Amino acid sequence: MRFSYVWREISLRKRRHLTAIFGLSIGVALLVVLQVLSRAYKDAARMPLQEIGADISIQRSGDVPQELQGAVFPCSAVTIHHQELAQIGRMPGVRAVGQAVLMWVFDKDQFTMVLGLDPTNPVGPGKLRNFVTKGRFLEGDAPQALVDVTSARDRHIDVGGMVTILGRAYPVVGLVDASRASKIAVANVYLPLHEAQSLAKASPQVQAVSPFDADDMNLVFVSADQEAIPALSTALRRLLGDKTSIASPDSFLRQLGNLFALSDKFAAATSLIVMVVAFLMVFKTIAGSIQERAREIGVLKCLGWTNGNVIGQLLAESLTECFLSGLLGLGLAWAVCFLLGFQQVKIPIPWEMSPTPHFLPGGGEPVFKVVALPAHLSWSISLFAMSLSLLVGGITSILCIGRITRIKPSEVLRHE
Amino acid sequence: MNDPILSATDVKKTFGTVEVVRGVSVALQSGEFVSLVGKSGCGKTTLLSVLSSLDRPTSGQVSLCGKEIVSASENELALFRRANIGFIFQSFQLIPTLTAWENVALPLFPEKMPEEERRERAVSLLGQMQLEHRLDHLPGTMSGGEKQRVAIARALINQPKIIFADEPTGNLDSQTGQAIMEILESLHREHGMSILMVTHDLELSKTADRVLRMQDGELVA
Numbered sequence: 001m002r003f004s005y006v007w008r009e010i011s012l013r014k015r016r017h018l019t020a021i022f023g024l025s026i027g028v029a030l031l032v033v034l035q036v037l038s039r040a041y042k043d044a045a046r047m048p049l050q051e052i053g054a055d056i057s058i059q060r061s062g063d064v065p066q067e068l069q070g071a072v073f074p075c076s077a078v079t080i081h082h083q084e085l086a087q088i089g090r091m092p093g094v095r096a097v098g099q100a101v102l103m104w105v106f107d108k109d110q111f112t113m114v115l116g117l118d119p120t121n122p123v124g125p126g127k128l129r130n131f132v133t134k135g136r137f138l139e140g141d142a143p144q145a146l147v148d149v150t151s152a153r154d155r156h157i158d159v160g161g162m163v164t165i166l167g168r169a170y171p172v173v174g175l176v177d178a179s180r181a182s183k184i185a186v187a188n189v190y191l192p193l194h195e196a197q198s199l200a201k202a203s204p205q206v207q208a209v210s211p212f213d214a215d216d217m218n219l220v221f222v223s224a225d226q227e228a229i230p231a232l233s234t235a236l237r238r239l240l241g242d243k244t245s246i247a248s249p250d251s252f253l254r255q256l257g258n259l260f261a262l263s264d265k266f267a268a269a270t271s272l273i274v275m276v277v278a279f280l281m282v283f284k285t286i287a288g289s290i291q292e293r294a295r296e297i298g299v300l301k302c303l304g305w306t307n308g309n310v311i312g313q314l315l316a317e318s319l320t321e322c323f324l325s326g327l328l329g330l331g332l333a334w335a336v337c338f339l340l341g342f343q344q345v346k347i348p349i350p351w352e353m354s355p356t357p358h359f360l361p362g363g364g365e366p367v368f369k370v371v372a373l374p375a376h377l378s379w380s381i382s383l384f385a386m387s388l389s390l391l392v393g394g395i396t397s398i399l400c401i402g403r404i405t406r407i408k409p410s411e412v413l414r415h416e
Numbered sequence: 417m418n419d420p421i422l423s424a425t426d427v428k429k430t431f432g433t434v435e436v437v438r439g440v441s442v443a444l445q446s447g448e449f450v451s452l453v454g455k456s457g458c459g460k461t462t463l464l465s466v467l468s469s470l471d472r473p474t475s476g477q478v479s480l481c482g483k484e485i486v487s488a489s490e491n492e493l494a495l496f497r498r499a500n501i502g503f504i505f506q507s508f509q510l511i512p513t514l515t516a517w518e519n520v521a522l523p524l525f526p527e528k529m530p531e532e533e534r535r536e537r538a539v540s541l542l543g544q545m546q547l548e549h550r551l552d553h554l555p556g557t558m559s560g561g562e563k564q565r566v567a568i569a570r571a572l573i574n575q576p577k578i579i580f581a582d583e584p585t586g587n588l589d590s591q592t593g594q595a596i597m598e599i600l601e602s603l604h605r606e607h608g609m610s611i612l613m614v615t616h617d618l619e620l621s622k623t624a625d626r627v628l629r630m631q632d633g634e635l636v637a
Contacts, residue, residue, distance in 0.1 A: 005511075005525070302503050304498020304526070306490075
């Protein structure tokens with residue numbers, strides 16, 4: 001193989017080779033963009049849960065509170081018993097679990113959404129630690145409160161002040177901007193889990209609808225192995241019953257309803273079609289090139305080039321062509337991915353996961369988590385596309401070996 | 417007398433039902449310049465391709481430089497041609513994307529040798545052809561005479577034992593053709609090169625030591 005011959009052939013017979021290079025590069029770019037899009041939507045679908053450190057969130061639906069008075073559970077989040085949590089923790093694929101208690105509190109003159117969280121557990125709303133804007137995060141079980149910045153502004157509360165929930169006064173230790181975090185399990189006031197459990201246990205409205213023990217909860221968060229998530233979802237539903245809402249990256253992906261998000265099969269099938277078309281284009285070019293260059297191949301054989309020498313030369317040409325196509329395709333794909341990175345994805349958060357009473361201003365309106373589409377061109381996809389491109393070159397050359405060997409050196413005299 | 421460099425016995429070549437070469441027997445001594453003449457379509461180019469190992473006879477035996485070429489494999493023949501034979505064609509058959517020196521060095525490309533050596537050998541031959549100023553030019557920018565001189569240099573790069581020339585002046589004007597014939601003559605006279613030249617030009621054929629006439633696929637007296 002002689003590279004200067006390869007390079008001259010490609011650079012001096014531009015028309016023939018550029019058609020194949022552009023054709024294959026578009027194929028490579030499409031393949032890469034489809035793969036990146038597919039992965040980007042999956043990553044986007046993972047974000048709402050990722051921001052609370054979980055892969056799965058679990059709630060159980062129940063009856064509507066009989067009276068909107070004192071502490072009540074939203075109908076989308078009734079009691080999950082601590083024995084059930086223990087069973088969840090033992091399920092295969094579960095790495096860690098977190099819990100929370102979400103309540104609507106109807107005091108005399110105001111409505112407050114209260115979330116009890118375990119500040120030491122990184123799985124669940126403990127992640128809000130990263131969104132404290134003033135003061136500090138909750139520590140231990142001491143009675144204290146964290147207030148959402150918007151609520152704090154509306155109610156003229158600041159760090160060092162007090163907030164009263166059902167007659168119990170809590171010192172405000174910090175303000176948190178939950179709007180920057182996940183839209184899941186947001187509240188006006190955040191209390192230590194133990195405090196919230198105590199309030200729920202003491203609430204006759206809670207007990208009337210959904211008996212609650214001191215260690216129970218109504219939100220469970222699970223950190224799990226990615227590949228175990230589908231099986232876990234099924235097992236969780238079996239354990240907790242049909243009224244259970246299980247949110248996972250897959251369920252968010254379905255919410256997105258995007259064509260690319262529908263299935264891996266779609267991306268794989270489209271990529272396959274694209275590559276088959278690109279392959280046929282390269283094959284046609286190389287086969288045509290062999291036909292056109294029959295006399296040249298005959299000359300080489302006349303001059304003592306063996307079939308192996310000729311095949312090596314043409315294989316090098318084909319691989320160089322496909323390598324250039326791969327580079328160009330990756331360049332195009334990078335540009336498209338860069339532009340896609342500016343696209344925003346609105347991920348709908350089901351009402352059940354962020355329940356606000358319908359009678360409140362804005363209550364019941366659809367809630368979205370807006371994220372920039374994480375369209376990143378990874379090394380693995382780049383390497384895959386480049387390998388595939390070279391494979392196309394290799395296979396087409398191998399398929400053309402028969403044609404090359406059939407060309408006789410006497411061909412050159414026949415055309416004199 | 418030495419063994420002939422080329423000998424063919426009762427060589428026949430058939431395409432389908434058409435017998436193009438009909439039982440030709442011929443021998444060429446080492447250092448001999450032989451021209452093969454005949455009208456267009458009489459089978460002389462087919463005979464040349466069979467005698468030069470580019471094609472196999474339908475029947476008969478061909479011995480070239482001591483090698484029986486009928487039974488040799490395609491790869492063996494390719495390597496044999498690389499080591500022993502030079503070709504000159506009517507249409508020059510230069511590779512359009514390679515420069516003059518690269519075209520000359522083309523038979524050496526598959527050989528493992530330093531690039532410098534390849535280039536030196538090609539440049540030296542192009543110098544002998546008075547083409548030093550055309551080393552890095554592409555064939556498309558050269559005249560017919562220059563192209564044929566590049567082709568002759570290419571035929572000589574592997575120091576062949578025999579040169580097969582198919583109508584080497586066929587695409588050239590008479591003055592340039594004459595110059596090319598002088599080069600072939602000097603190769604024969606000064607370097608003792610064996611040459612088998614196919615031509616339809618009786619005048620040119622007289623340059624050779626011996627003239628073979630072909631008619632309807634057979635050699636005639």
